[in-house]
Amino acid sequence: MSFPNIQAQYEAEFENIQKNLNGKSDSSFNKIRRSAFEKYKSLGLPSVKNEDWKYSNLKGLEKISVSFPKASNFDSSIFKSLPLSDLEGISLCFVNGIFQTELSHIEESSKIKVMSLDQALEQNPEIIEKYYGKSLDLEKESVSALNVALASTGSVIIIPDNSTLDQAVIIKNISDVNSGDISNNIHNLIVIGKNAEVKVVEIFQTVGEHAAISNLVTEIFVDEDARADYYKIQDENDKSYHLGTTQVIQAAKSYFYAATVTINGGFVRNNLNLVLDGEHIESHMFGLYIPNGKQHIDNHTLVDHRKPNCESNELYKGVLMDSSNGVFNGKIFVREDAQKTNAYQNCRNVITSDNASMNSKPQLEIWADDVKCSHGTTTGKLNDEAIFYMQSRGIPKPEAIRLQLVAFAEDVVSQIKIEKLRDMLDVLIENKLT
Numbered sequence: 001m002s003f004p005n006i007q008a009q010y011e012a013e014f015e016n017i018q019k020n021l022n023g024k025s026d027s028s029f030n031k032i033r034r035s036a037f038e039k040y041k042s043l044g045l046p047s048v049k050n051e052d053w054k055y056s057n058l059k060g061l062e063k064i065s066v067s068f069p070k071a072s073n074f075d076s077s078i079f080k081s082l083p084l085s086d087l088e089g090i091s092l093c094f095v096n097g098i099f100q101t102e103l104s105h106i107e108e109s110s111k112i113k114v115m116s117l118d119q120a121l122e123q124n125p126e127i128i129e130k131y132y133g134k135s136l137d138l139e140k141e142s143v144s145a146l147n148v149a150l151a152s153t154g155s156v157i158i159i160p161d162n163s164t165l166d167q168a169v170i171i172k173n174i175s176d177v178n179s180g181d182i183s184n185n186i187h188n189l190i191v192i193g194k195n196a197e198v199k200v201v202e203i204f205q206t207v208g209e210h211a212a213i214s215n216l217v218t219e220i221f222v223d224e225d226a227r228a229d230y231y232k233i234q235d236e237n238d239k240s241y242h243l244g245t246t247q248v249i250q251a252a253k254s255y256f257y258a259a260t261v262t263i264n265g266g267f268v269r270n271n272l273n274l275v276l277d278g279e280h281i282e283s284h285m286f287g288l289y290i291p292n293g294k295q296h297i298d299n300h301t302l303v304d305h306r307k308p309n310c311e312s313n314e315l316y317k318g319v320l321m322d323s324s325n326g327v328f329n330g331k332i333f334v335r336e337d338a339q340k341t342n343a344y345q346n347c348r349n350v351i352t353s354d355n356a357s358m359n360s361k362p363q364l365e366i367w368a369d370d371v372k373c374s375h376g377t378t379t380g381k382l383n384d385e386a387i388f389y390m391q392s393r394g395i396p397k398p399e400a401i402r403l404q405l406v407a408f409a410e411d412v413v414s415q416i417k418i419e420k421l422r423d424m425l426d427v428l429i430e431n432k433l434t
Contacts, residue, residue, distance in 0.1 A: 003045045006061040006213075009183075011041075013068050014149055028129055029121060036138055037149035043142035055327045055359045056269055056298045061241065064211050066183040068150075072096055072176035074207065079103055082174070083235060084203055084424055089168035090114060092155045096176055097184040099153055103172075111165055112198075113158040117187060120156040127156060131189050135219045135247040135275070143243050147217045151187035157200070161193035161223075168199040168418055175205070175212035175240065182210075188218040192226045199229040199418060204236055204244075204265075211239040211266075220248045220256075224278065227255040229417055235428065236265040238293060245271040252278030252307075259416055262289040262297050263428050273302040276338075279309045287316035288412040290432050291324035291356075298327035303345075305338040308368075312342070317412055318349040319405050319433065320356040329361045332375065336367040345375040350382060350408055352401070405433045 014037050024030060045061070046053040074095045079085055092114065093103035099116040106114050113124075120127055138145040155171050175182060192198055200220075206212055214236075222228050236242060242265050250256055260270055274283050289297040303312045318326045328347045349358045362375035382404050390400035409429055416422040 003058065003062055006064065007045065009066060010146060010150065017150070017152070029125070029132070032133055033149045036133065036145045039138045040142050040145040040149055043145065046142060052300060052329065055325070056267070056296065060267065061213065064181050064213060066181045066213055068183050071098060072179070074174065074176045076103060078207060079174075082205055082207070083428055084233065084421075087168070087170055087201065087421055087424065089170045089201070091170040091172060092116065093172040093174065094153065094186060095174045096182050097153055097186055111160065111163040112169070114169065115156050117154040117156055117189075118152065124156075127158065127189070127191070131191060131219060131221060132187070133219075135221070135249050136217070136245070141245070143215060144217055144245050147185050147187055147215045147245075150185040150215070151217070152185070154187040154189070156188070157190045159192045159196040159198045162195045163193065164197040165199070168201050170201045170203065173202065173204045173214070173216070174207060175214060175236070176207050177210035177212050177237070178208035180210050181212070183213045183215070185215045190218065190220045192220070192222050192228050194223045195225040196223070197227040199231075201231045201233065201418070201421060204234045204242060206237040206240050209237065209239070211241065212236070213241045214243065216242070216244045218246045220246065222248065222250045222254040222256055224251045225253045226251075229257045230259075231416060231418070231421065232258070232260045232270070233263070233425070234261070234265050234268060235263040238264070238266045238295060240266045242268045244269065246273070248274045250274065250276050250278065250281050250283065253280045254278070255282045257284045259286040259412060260299065261287070261412070261425060262291070263432055265295060265297065267296045269298045269300070271300045273304070274312070275304045275306065276310045276312065277306050279307045281307070281310040283310075283312040285312070285314040286412045286415055288318070288409055289326060290319045290321070290409070290429065291326060292321040292432070294323050296325045299329075301330045303332045303343065305332070305334045305341045305343060307337060308339040308341065310338065310341055312344070314345040315411065316347045317408065318358060319408065320349060320351045320353070320358055322353050323355040325356070326358040328359070328377065329363070330375065331363045332365070332373060334366040334368050334371055334373065339368050339370045341368060341371040341373065343371070343373040347377040349379040350405065351379060352382065352405075402430075402433050406430055409433075
């Protein structure tokens with residue numbers, strides 16, 4: 001299946017960008033963009049004929065006519081009314097893909113360099129040349145290629161060697177769709193130096209009833225002995241399309257922890273790809289998704305063990321209600337040189353409605369012989385005996401069900417190391433499950 005309408009809109013936007021480069025058409029950055037767009041055009045948007053998109057159909061995009069980075073009347077009063085707005089730390093805020101200085105909080109510090117992508121292009125173009133798009137496989141990933149071609153903004157975060165950042169770095173992405181459909185293409189670069197430590201939170205929210213198509217790429221480079229915690233929180237409306245890729249490259253003796261929590265979103269595709277390219281690396285991937293209505297949540301993960309003596313651990317949990325759909329595809333590659341690998345993957349789901357569906361596909365591809373690897377997936381309903389027991393103790397059935405679901409989700413939320421974020425998510429999750 002092709003997508004002529006939306007693809008024509010993307011081509012028109014790329015041509016518009018090229019016409020407004022003001023003499024910078026031959027810059028190295030624009031050469032990267034042109035090359036990426038050619039790759040996108042040759043591949044097109046993925047269809048269900050693509051095995052990785054078998055259960056996630058993008059046909060709904062054809063009904064949307066979008067505006068590209070578009071200023072809005074969004075102000076601080078609206079911002080403060082949003083959940084998670086009180087989360088404290090160094091923050092960068094984007095509304096409809098446009099950087100909002102007045103809603104951001106950036107501190108000058110020798111421990112960190114924080115700027116928007118367009119600022120980095122002007123002030124530190126060498127960072128862009130070194131890292132922008134370098135971790136991505138644009139020959140195969142058409143959605144990421146489109147992002148590299150069209151992204152005009154995003155965050156660039158550099159943590160120097162031997163720096164420990166006490167505050168979290170928060171990237172807030174807000175789609176204001178009160179006045180019509182929009183398209184956001186945001187690209188983030190996070191570079192963590194040797195023996196450095198940082199916590200990064202990405203938040204995605206929608207204001208308004210129209211559709212937002214968000215194509216987002218975050219590239220994270222974790223150097224030797226570095227530690228990084230990464231949290232992705234999604235609370236978008238039922239008409240939104242979120243196509244997100246987080247690509248992580250880890251060097252020797254580094255530590256990376258990721259938690260992806262999807263509260264709401266019409267169509268969500270999260271790609272989380274980790275490359276363990278050194279010895280003695282530790283990686284953790286946690287996910288929680290709780291779709292209701294007709295929401296569709298698709299989590300694809302990939303862990304690529306390239307060197308020996310590394311460990312990865314993965315747990316994704318879903319609560320599916322009403323007529324919602326869930327997809328989980330987790331791949332673990334263990335290369336021939338990656339002896340002494342420990343890799344674990346588990347996906348557990350609870351379905352509360354006969355109309356909800358879940359498709360799970362755990363995969364292991366092992367080329368080494370001295371490894372410990374396991375994977376598994378379960379999908380089922382709540383424990384009727386436990387519900388009956390709680391009812392016999394005077395707890396009404398709806399409350400008994402809610403308590404079970406909250407406890408089921410807690411395995412993921414309890415791992416979050418930012419206490420205030422954990423408390424805020426507990427409230428959002430309880431409200432969703434009530």
